[in-house]
Amino acid sequence: MAYDVQTWINLAAYVGGGLAMGLGAVGAAIGEGYTAAQANEALGQNPEMSGDVFKSMLVGQAIAESASIFALVIAILLLFVNPSAPSAITASSLFGAGLCMGLGAIGSGVGSGIPGGQACLGIVRQPAAAGKLTTNMLIGSAVCQTPAIFAMVVALVLIFIDYSNAPLFPTWAALIGAGLSMGLSAIGSGMGGGFAAGASCEGIARQPESAANVTTTMLVGQAVSQTPAIFGLLISFVLMFKSHEASTTLSASMALLGAGICMGFGGIGPGIGNGMAAEGAVRWVARNMSHAGELMRIMLVGQAVSQSTAIYAMVISLVLIFVL
Amino acid sequence: MIESVRETQKKYCSRAIIIAIFAGLFLIAGDYRPIGKGLVLGTLFSVVNFVLIGETLPLRLGKIKSKTLAIALGSIIFRYALLVVPLILAVKMEQLNFAATVCGIFMVQMMIIVDHFKTAITSTFRTIIK
Numbered sequence: 001m002a003y004d005v006q007t008w009i010n011l012a013a014y015v016g017g018g019l020a021m022g023l024g025a026v027g028a029a030i031g032e033g034y035t036a037a038q039a040n041e042a043l044g045q046n047p048e049m050s051g052d053v054f055k056s057m058l059v060g061q062a063i064a065e066s067a068s069i070f071a072l073v074i075a076i077l078l079l080f081v082n083p084s085a086p087s088a089i090t091a092s093s094l095f096g097a098g099l100c101m102g103l104g105a106i107g108s109g110v111g112s113g114i115p116g117g118q119a120c121l122g123i124v125r126q127p128a129a130a131g132k133l134t135t136n137m138l139i140g141s142a143v144c145q146t147p148a149i150f151a152m153v154v155a156l157v158l159i160f161i162d163y164s165n166a167p168l169f170p171t172w173a174a175l176i177g178a179g180l181s182m183g184l185s186a187i188g189s190g191m192g193g194g195f196a197a198g199a200s201c202e203g204i205a206r207q208p209e210s211a212a213n214v215t216t217t218m219l220v221g222q223a224v225s226q227t228p229a230i231f232g233l234l235i236s237f238v239l240m241f242k243s244h245e246a247s248t249t250l251s252a253s254m255a256l257l258g259a260g261i262c263m264g265f266g267g268i269g270p271g272i273g274n275g276m277a278a279e280g281a282v283r284w285v286a287r288n289m290s291h292a293g294e295l296m297r298i299m300l301v302g303q304a305v306s307q308s309t310a311i312y313a314m315v316i317s318l319v320l321i322f323v324l
Numbered sequence: 325m326i327e328s329v330r331e332t333q334k335k336y337c338s339r340a341i342i343i344a345i346f347a348g349l350f351l352i353a354g355d356y357r358p359i360g361k362g363l364v365l366g367t368l369f370s371v372v373n374f375v376l377i378g379e380t381l382p383l384r385l386g387k388i389k390s391k392t393l394a395i396a397l398g399s400i401i402f403r404y405a406l407l408v409v410p411l412i413l414a415v416k417m418e419q420l421n422f423a424a425t426v427c428g429i430f431m432v433q434m435m436i437i438v439d440h441f442k443t444a445i446t447s448t449f450r451t452i453i454k
Contacts, residue, residue: 021404029400033393036381040392051328058329058378059436065377065400066433072404073426076411135440142437 016098024071031113104151107190140197177260185232185267192275203286221278266313366428
């Protein structure tokens with residue numbers, strides 16, 4: 001049974017759209033569920049604070065679901081896209097876009113739900129610091145969205161750049177690899193950022209005077225946690241914009257697809273690990289403000305070591321792209 | 325409890341709508357009709373989505389974790405089915421700009437972030453002046 005090019009494009013766009021929204025909803029639902037679960041605990045501890053807890057939960061959830069709204073936008077674009085120069089390669093770019101956005105929204109959705117939940121618990125513990133907690137939660141949640149924004153940028157490039165002049169083999173693999181590299185590596189960074197933001201809300205509730213130190217440590221920790229997603233973005237851009245020589249051998253395509261898979265999976269662990277290091281530092285800065293500088297240094301050293309595995313993954317991806 | 329949620333909704337929704345209407349009017353007057361219309365339409369649905377988040381909040385509380393998760397997922401699917409409407413309209417109709425509609429969909433979130441950043445900056449300045 002033979003299919004024409006348009007059928008392949010439709011098939012890829014529909015599957016890509018389904019993946020974008022289906023996977024994109026997973027993270028936000030888990031994040032929102034976590035926030036609500038923590039709000040339950042908060043209300044159980046102090047039902048009189050229900051108004052403030054609800055307010056914090058409402059605002060937190062509105063921000064937390066941004067990642068899945070990005071996924072929704074990409075899904076709609078994929079379902080109704082009308083490529084200017086349809087070719088067989090368009091099918092792989094559209095499928096790659098869907099994969100990229102769907103996977104890329106998971107980590108941010110889960111991660112941004114964590115500060116929301118911790119803020120609800122913190123408000124009950126320290127009602128006077130409700131304003132500081134909500135502001136900190138919003139900053140933390142907003143930073144958690146960065147990997148999802150990177151994923152949306154890559155998905156938009158994959159949808160709108162015209163690859164019709166590029167050779168089908170091995171460019172099809174490079175475009176799917178680009179989607180996988182960005183989408184998978186965003187998972188760890190999104191979740192890791194959430195750990196740091198959650199710990200900062202907990203810390204401010206414990207010691208409201210430490211808010212400035214805690215927020216600074218959180219932002220530095222989150223920034224380093226985003227690095228694996230930036231590596232993923234870099235490999236995606238190389239895969240999307242490097243001109244690949246035409247080659248019908250399977251190995252050339254697999255090298256490019258492998259580069260995307262390598263960086264994507266290689267970015268998950270370091271993103272989460274960096275977030276854990278930041279979480280620990282932020283938590284202890286709140287308890288021991290006088291040693292904030294040392295705690296931040298230890299956090300950065302720990303994150304640098306945790307980061308090394310993402311660097312190995314990036315090196316192997318670059319070897320797969322440029323050497324093999 | 326619900327009053328406090330309603331107050332928050334009223335505050336951010338009214339700001340979002342007012343800004344969208346004024347920006348929309350300026351854009352329409354400046355002959356950027358599709359952008360203005362898209363922004364207002366997206367903002368309207370952003371407001372409806374935010375109101376629905378608030379209305380479904382009580383349903384999620386007082387339940388076990390797995391049930392909370394199921395309700396959260398159901399709520400997302402329902403609200404997203406609603407958010408799809410302006411996006412499809414923007415894709416299908418030339419009178420609506422897609423990018424502006426997407427900006428409108430994030431208008432309430434933008435109002436929340438701007439409001440809290442403004443408060444944080446103001447309180448920092450006050451502390452410095454003191």
